[in-house]
Amino acid sequence: KAITVALVNNKGGVGKTTTAVSLSTELARGGRKVLLVDLDGQGSASRSLGLDREDLYPGVAEAMLEGLSVRKAIKPSYIPKLDILAGSMNLVSTDVFLADVEKREFVLRKAIEPAVSDYDYIFLDCPTSFGLLTVNALTSADYSILPVTPDYLGFEGLVNLMDAVEKTKDGIGEAAELLGILITMADYRVRVTREIGDMIRERFGRMVFNTEIRTNVRLREAPSYGKSIFDYDIRSHGAEAYSRLAKEVVNRIRQD
Amino acid sequence: KAITVALVNNKGGVGKTTTAVSLSTELARGGRKVLLVDLDGQGSASRSLGLDREDLYPGVAEAMLEGLSVRKAIKPSYIPKLDILAGSMNLVSTDVFLADVEKREFVLRKAIEPAVSDYDYIFLDCPTSFGLLTVNALTSADYSILPVTPDYLGFEGLVNLMDAVEKTKDGIGEAAELLGILITMADYRVRVTREIGDMIRERFGRMVFNTEIRTNVRLREAPSYGKSIFDYDIRSHGAEAYSRLAKEVVNRIRQD
Numbered sequence: 001k002a003i004t005v006a007l008v009n010n011k012g013g014v015g016k017t018t019t020a021v022s023l024s025t026e027l028a029r030g031g032r033k034v035l036l037v038d039l040d041g042q043g044s045a046s047r048s049l050g051l052d053r054e055d056l057y058p059g060v061a062e063a064m065l066e067g068l069s070v071r072k073a074i075k076p077s078y079i080p081k082l083d084i085l086a087g088s089m090n091l092v093s094t095d096v097f098l099a100d101v102e103k104r105e106f107v108l109r110k111a112i113e114p115a116v117s118d119y120d121y122i123f124l125d126c127p128t129s130f131g132l133l134t135v136n137a138l139t140s141a142d143y144s145i146l147p148v149t150p151d152y153l154g155f156e157g158l159v160n161l162m163d164a165v166e167k168t169k170d171g172i173g174e175a176a177e178l179l180g181i182l183i184t185m186a187d188y189r190v191r192v193t194r195e196i197g198d199m200i201r202e203r204f205g206r207m208v209f210n211t212e213i214r215t216n217v218r219l220r221e222a223p224s225y226g227k228s229i230f231d232y233d234i235r236s237h238g239a240e241a242y243s244r245l246a247k248e249v250v251n252r253i254r255q256d
Numbered sequence: 257k258a259i260t261v262a263l264v265n266n267k268g269g270v271g272k273t274t275t276a277v278s279l280s281t282e283l284a285r286g287g288r289k290v291l292l293v294d295l296d297g298q299g300s301a302s303r304s305l306g307l308d309r310e311d312l313y314p315g316v317a318e319a320m321l322e323g324l325s326v327r328k329a330i331k332p333s334y335i336p337k338l339d340i341l342a343g344s345m346n347l348v349s350t351d352v353f354l355a356d357v358e359k360r361e362f363v364l365r366k367a368i369e370p371a372v373s374d375y376d377y378i379f380l381d382c383p384t385s386f387g388l389l390t391v392n393a394l395t396s397a398d399y400s401i402l403p404v405t406p407d408y409l410g411f412e413g414l415v416n417l418m419d420a421v422e423k424t425k426d427g428i429g430e431a432a433e434l435l436g437i438l439i440t441m442a443d444y445r446v447r448v449t450r451e452i453g454d455m456i457r458e459r460f461g462r463m464v465f466n467t468e469i470r471t472n473v474r475l476r477e478a479p480s481y482g483k484s485i486f487d488y489d490i491r492s493h494g495a496e497a498y499s500r501l502a503k504e505v506v507n508r509i510r511q512d
C-alpha cells in the first residue's frame with residue numbers, strides 16, 4: 001500500500017508544487033512507482049511535467065466530484081514509473097460542491113482508494129488555501145510536508161497553518177502526521193533570511209528538515225520546459241538539494 | 257464614492273499582496289483616503305503593514321460572516337489616510353459558510369457598503385483561489401488588476417484566470433472591468449522572462465501595464481519590517497516601479 005504525502009501551506013508561492021514535482025520525480029527515478037495528485041485549480045504540477053491543457057481532463061476533479069473511476073483519470077507522465085492525476089479549473093468550486101455532502105472530508109480518500117495499491121508513494125500537491133481540498137488531502141495522507149519561506153510572513157503563516165492542521169485533526173479525528181517543515185527559497189542576499197531561518201529551527205527543532213532549498217534560477221525555469229529539475233539541469237543546486245531532500249524524506253518515513 | 261480595485265490571481269506568490277499594499281500606501285502618501293481590504297486567510301496585507309496578530313480581529317471575516325458593522329472592524333494603519341480591514345484565519349471556511357446563503361456573491365459588497373463613501377480608493381487583496389471570496393471581490397470592485405509572473409505557468413494561469421473572470425461576469429451579470437495585467441517579479445537572469453513577457457504583451461496588448469515590476473530584494477524584505485516599500489527603502493527599484501505604477505493606475509481610471 002502506498003505511502004501518501006501531502007504538500008500543504010495556505011501561503012502562496014512557497015514551493016509546494018516545486019517540492020511535490022521534485023520529490024515525485026526523484027523517487028520515480030530511483031525506481032519506485034509514484035502517483036502525483038494535483039489538487040490545484042491552476043494545474044501547476046501537471047503542467048510542470050509537460051501535460052497539455054487538454055490532458056488535464058479528466059483529472060482529479062472528475063474522480064472526486066463526478067464519480068469517475070480514478071484509474072480512468074490517471075495519466076502517465078514523460079517519466080517512467082511516475083503517473084499524474086491532473087488538476088484543472090474544475091476544482092475551483094469544490095468547497096461549494098462539497099459543502100452539503102456527507103463525509104465531505106473523505107471524498108478524495110474514497111476516490112483514490114482503488115489506486116493506492118498500485119503505487120509505492122503518492123504525493124498530493126495542495127492548493128494555496130485551507131478549504132475542503134486541503135482538508136481532504138490531510139485525511140488522505142499519512143504524512144504532511146510544510147514548505148515555508150524564511151521571511152516574516154512565512155514564519156507567521158507557519159504558526160497559523162500548524163494551528164489549523166491541529167484543529168482539523170481534533171475536529172475530524174484523523175489527519176496526516178507532520179513529516180517535516182521544509183525551508184524553501186532561502187536567499188541569503190535577503191536581510192531576514194538567516195535570522196528567520198534560525199527562528200524556525202529554534203522554535204520547531206527536529207520538525208525542520210536538515211535539507212534547505214536555496215533560491216535557484218533553474219528551479220524557476222524548469223516548469224516552463226515541462227521538465228523536472230533533474231531532467232532540466234541535473235548539476236544545478238536545486239537538483240542537488242531536492243535529491244538530498246528525497247533521501248531525508250525516505251529516511252524519516254523509515255524511522256517512523 | 258470610492259473607486260474599488262481588486263488584485264486577483266489564483267496562482268500563488270505572484271505579488272497580489274505586494275501590489276495591493278504598495279498601491280494603497282502610494283495613493284495614501286499622495287493625500288488620498290484609502291482602505292485596504294485583506295481577503296486572505298494568512299492576513300499577509302495586514303501583517304505587511306505592521307498589524308499584530310491580535311489586531312486582525314475583528315476584521316473582514318466578522319463584517320462579512322457575522323454581520324459586524326464594518327466601521328467597527330476597520331483599523332488605522334501606521335500610515336495617515338490608510339485604513340485596513342484585516343484578514344485572518346476566520347476567512348478560510350468562507351466558501352462552506354456562504355454555500356447556501358442567498359446572494360452569496362454580494363455579501364462583501366453589502367458588508368463594506370457603509371464605508372464606501374469614506375474613501376477615495378479601496379483596494380481588495382484577494383486570496384490565491386477562485387472561490388467565493390474572489391467572486392465577492394469581483395462584484396464589489398469597479399476594476400481588477402491581474403499580477404502575473406513572466407514564466408510559462410504564469411502565462412498559462414493568466415489565460416485560465418481571464419476565462420474564469422469572464423464566466424463570473426456572464427454568470428452573475430456584473431463584475432469588475434479589467435484595469436490591467438501587471439507583469440511582476442520579472443527577473444532577466446531567468447531564461448524565459450523576456451520571451452514570455454513579450455508573449456503576454458503580444459497577446460494582451462494595451463491591457464498590459466507599461467510599468468513592469470522587476471525582482472527586487474527590498475520588496476521581499478519590507479513585509480518583515482511591517483513597512484511599505486516607500487518607508488523601508490524609498491530609493492529601491494521596487495519603490496520607484498510601484499510609484500510609476502500608481503500614476504499609471506490613476507491615469508487609466510481617469511481615462512475610463
Ligand SMILES: Nc1ncnc2c1ncn2[C@@H]1O[C@H](COP(=O)(O)OP(=O)(O)OP(=O)(O)O)[C@@H](O)[C@H]1O
Pocket residue numbers: 010011012013128151267268269270271272273274275296300382383384440441442469470471472473475476477479494
Ligand atoms: N518584485 C518582487 N521582487 C522580489 N520579491 C517580491 C516581489 N514582489 C513580491 N515579492 C515577494 O514575493 C513573495 C510573494 O509575494 P506576495 O505575497 O505579494 O504574492 P501573493 O500573490 O500575494 O501571494 P499569496 O499567494 O500568498 O497571496 C513575498 O515574500 C513578497 O515579499
Ligand SMILES: Nc1ncnc2c1ncn2[C@@H]1O[C@H](COP(=O)(O)OP(=O)(O)OP(=O)(O)O)[C@@H](O)[C@H]1O
Pocket residue numbers: 011012013014015016017018019040044126127128184185186213214215216217219220221223238266267268269384407
Ligand atoms: N528554490 C527556488 N528557487 C527559485 N524559484 C523557485 C524555487 N522554488 C520554486 N520556485 C519558483 O517559484 C514559483 C512558486 O513556486 P511553486 O509554484 O512551487 O509554489 P507554490 O507554493 O506551489 O505556489 P502556489 O501558491 O501557486 O501553489 C514558481 O515559479 C517556481 O518555479
Ligand SMILES: [Mg+2]
Pocket residue numbers: 016017018040044125126127
Ligand atoms: Mg502550487
Ligand SMILES: [Mg+2]
Pocket residue numbers: 272273274296300381382383
Ligand atoms: Mg497575497
